[in-house]
Amino acid sequence: MLKLNDLASLGQSIWYDYIRRQFITRGELQNLIDKGLRGVTSNPSIFEKAIAGSSDYDDDIKSLINEELSTEQIYEKLAVKDIQLAADLLLPVYEKTNKTDGYISIEVSPKLAHNTEGTISEAKKLYAEIGKPNVMIKVPATQQGIPAITELISLGISVNVTLIFSIENYKQVAEAYLVGLEKLVEKGGDLKSVASVASFFISRIDAAVDKELDLLGNNELKGKIAIANAKKAFQFYSDLIKSKRWEDLEDKGAQPQRLLWASTGVKNPHYPDTLYVDNLIGKETVNTVPPSIFNDFMDHGCILHTINKDVEEAFNQLDELNKLGVDLDSITKKLQADGLESFSKSFENLMKAIDEKISSIKTEKKRFRIFADKYQNEIDKAMMELKAERIVERIWEKDHTVWSEKPDEISNRLGWLKSPDVAEESIKNIYEFVEEIRGEGIKNALLLGMGGSSLAPEVFRLSFGVKEGYLDLTVLDSTHPQMVKEYAEKFNPKETLFIVSTKSGGTVETISFMKFFYNLTVAQVGKENVSKHFIAITDPGSGLEKIAQELNFRKIFLNDPNIGGRYSALSLFGIVPAALIGVDLEELVSRAQVMVCNSEGANCPIHGDNTPANLGVVMGLLAQKGVDNITFITSKELGSFGNWVEQLIAESTGKNGKGILPVVGEEVLEPSYYSNDRLFVYLKLENDSTYDNKVNELITSG
The missing domain is CATH 3.40.50 (Rossmann fold)
Known part of the structure; x- marks a missing residue:
């Protein structure tokens, strides 16, 4: 992984936005550190999935159950232990880089985001309990968080300031850091012992701004504003460290508060997966990346100094956005509020996950068991081979050689690995669409599709039924004339939404269905209203996308093209129809993310409880027998x-x-x-x- 060292030579450090016990204890974190990783960040959502989705913490929870601790106290014990273990592994990096890198971050409770004194108190407690010099306490950049940053820095506690979206908010954060350092000087403290990063969130800005640009019919600025905003922030940073005020602090040993690019996972599957890494490389910066983006960058990311490239163009893009009437300040304020709400919900889910884990441990409940005594020795041997050959890890690294020497029809079909995360970013947009449909009195949805595009929606309908007030979903996946005729008579076009669903956009049967029902609907509602009754779910650039645009379909959902049809249940092909019948997408996706955690490479199939790996080995081995x-x-x-x-x-x-x-x-x-x-x-x-x-x-x- 020379890339990490090459990146460091340009002045950027890569941190890893991920943590779980086996990742630390079974050598994976150490392996990444040996190859150039320089830090780790964590948050309640990551802990929630790790605790709910694995047996990593079961032994510790068993030992804590009888100590009469609250759920929150149990979480704190589990998290503190992880942070301590990770800090020990990162300590050599901390020392080698003269306290610049080698940090592990832990977040104060999101419930304290608007409580200055509460934030300070919990941060001090966490810092003392962890007892490691290379720990950063994460504090949100709320108005109540700003004075907490100053106080903690003045106490010599390193801070990772999170949830920064706007330039003005970043300026407040930078000022809070400077004031904190100046107070530390007044106390006679050691400026060399404290550090800070300003976590500037990236991809969520594009997700929000792109939505506004779609309404304006502007495609030129899509996918560009987040990077432009970050470049503007870096220009402010560059000017700040040239100031006399900063130079005086630097002479006393102060470290600059580096910009840390956070939320760098691409939300739009149609953008390059390393977009927010490749374009934000620069001196004295950090990029914290989730495992999927880390693997993508290691595979095909670019090593070029880009943060100072095309800066004038970036400023022009921000000016153009303003001229279009898009209020970036309002968007970023809402993003911070939404982020706080999301963090709080993640924390609540974390508490629920721990309670459920405690319950299952007390009742000794196991959700998955294998009974194959006759083949057990061979299964054990196969599991050892799976582990030795790093099969699970290589799948997550998108290594096509797991299946074939050639990448054809493999490398471009692994988008399902991150379907839950991509789906999570689409939920709000889908919910808004569903409410719009419900508000117009549409009662039925008829999905026109074949094979993989239709099976998952049918499973959702038959498994969950229809929530009161939502659309009743029917799937048409047969070309039998009698069935087509039956559905044509059954559904009143005035009360029906037709979902044209095909990955390729050219499936003959699906397009034929669409033409038939489109003409039928025209006869009922007229040409001026027919488009309101049709939506499309397809891949970008497909024939269906073109048809839907020409016919002015009500909505076109463009799916990740790197997902095959039968693997599309948790992509737009599955979750849009699911939302129309009232399925709780947040719960659905959250549970899927828990299973993602269970299936990750860090969850050893032998020493952990990797259910998919165990099931796959049994199925494959027995098939060979x-x-x-x-x-x-x-x-x-x-x-x-x-x-x-x-x-x-x-x-x-x-x-x-x-x-x-x-x-x-x-x-x-x-x-x-x-x-x-x-x-x-x-x-x-x-x-x-x-x-x-x-x-x-x-x-x-x-």
């Missing part, structure tokens, strides 16, 4: 899931003359009726015991 008929036994309410997973498994493994045959919807029989080629997967709701006895008979029979 001739046990290649996988039979799904499910609770009645989950029956439709089998239809979706059937296609997923059959199409994904049925290549090169070999594969696994999924069997769904079959009656559960006595063990004697089955041959030795069956692997059973029992998926049930928590309180459903319908098939427990029959499944136990299958387990007992081997």
Whole structure:
């Protein structure tokens, strides 16, 4: 990973926006440090997914349960231990860089964002409990947080100032740091012992501004304002460190408060994935990146000094935005407020996750078990091979050699790895669209699609039903004339939203459906109103996008083109229809993110509880042994899931003359009726015991 060292030679440090126990204890963090990583950041959302999505913390929680601690106190114990362990690993970096890098950040409770004294008190307590010099306490850049920054710096406590979006707010943060240093001088303190970074959030600005630009029909500035805003901030920083005031502090040993680029994961899947890394490289800056962006940058990121490039153009872009009537100050204020709300919700979810974990530990509840005694030795051996060859880690690194020597149809099909994170950024926009539709009295949604584009929406409809006041969703995925005729008679176009859904944008059946129902709707509502009843979900640049633009469809949802159809359940192909029937997308995506955490490379399939890795090894190994008929036994309410997973498994493994045959919807029989080629997967709701006895008979029979 020479890239990290090359980047450091240009003056930029890469920090890692991620933490979990096994990542620290099993050597992954140390491995990254050895290759040039210079710091780590954490937040409640990261801790929530790590605690809920793994067994990393189970032993510690078991030991804390009987200490009569509150949920928040238990969290603090878990987090402090992680921070201490990470700080110890980063200490050599801290010393080697003369206290410039090597920091690990931990956040004060988001509940204290508007409480100056509360923030100061908790920050002092955390700093004392952790007891490491290379720790930064994260404090939000709210009006109440600004004086807390000054006080903490004056006490010699290093601070990571978070949730900065605007230039004016950044100026307040910079002033707070300077005043804090000056107070520390007055106290006779050591300026060399304290540091700070100003975490300037990037991608969320483009997400918000792009929405305004869409309303104005302006595409020229899309994807540019966040970087322009950051470059303007860096110009202020450059001027500040040339001032006499700063030079006096620097002479006394003060370190500059570096700009840290945060929220650098690309929210728009149509932008280059390393956009907010490649374009913000400069001297005395930090970029904290999530694992997915880190891997993308290591694979194809650019090492060029870019922060001072095209600065005049950046200022012109900001001026042009202002001329268009887009109020960036209002947008950034709202982004900070939304960020605080999001952080607070993450903290609440974290507390719930710990409570649920405590409950499952007390009841010794296990959500996943394998019964395969006959093959256990071979399974254990296969798991060791999986670990030794770093298969899970390589999947997350998008290493095509896991599957084939050639990257064709692999490297450009792995967008599903970050579907939950991309989906999370789309939720607000989707909700606004759904409320608009509901407000117009539209009662039904008819999805026109085939295969992967239609299966997930159908699963959502059959599994969750329709929430009161939302649209009833039906899927048309058959070209049988009688079914098309039946749906044409069943749905009143005046009360129906037609969802034209195709990844390629050229699926003959889907386009034929669209033409038929479009003409039918024209006859009912007229040419002037027909477009209000049609939306499209497709890949950018597809034939459907062009058609939808020409026909002025009400909405065009452009999906990540790097996601294959059958892997699109948590992309726009799945979550837009799900929202229309009233599915709680926030809960859906949050649970998916927990499972992402469970499936990550840091969750060792042997020493951890990596459920997908364990299930995959069992399915693959047994298939090689001739046990290649996988039979799904499910609770009645989950029956439709089998239809979706059937296609997923059959199409994904049925290549090169070999594969696994999924069997769904079959009656559960006595063990004697089955041959030795069956692997059973029992998926049930928590309180459903319908098939427990029959499944136990299958387990007992081997």
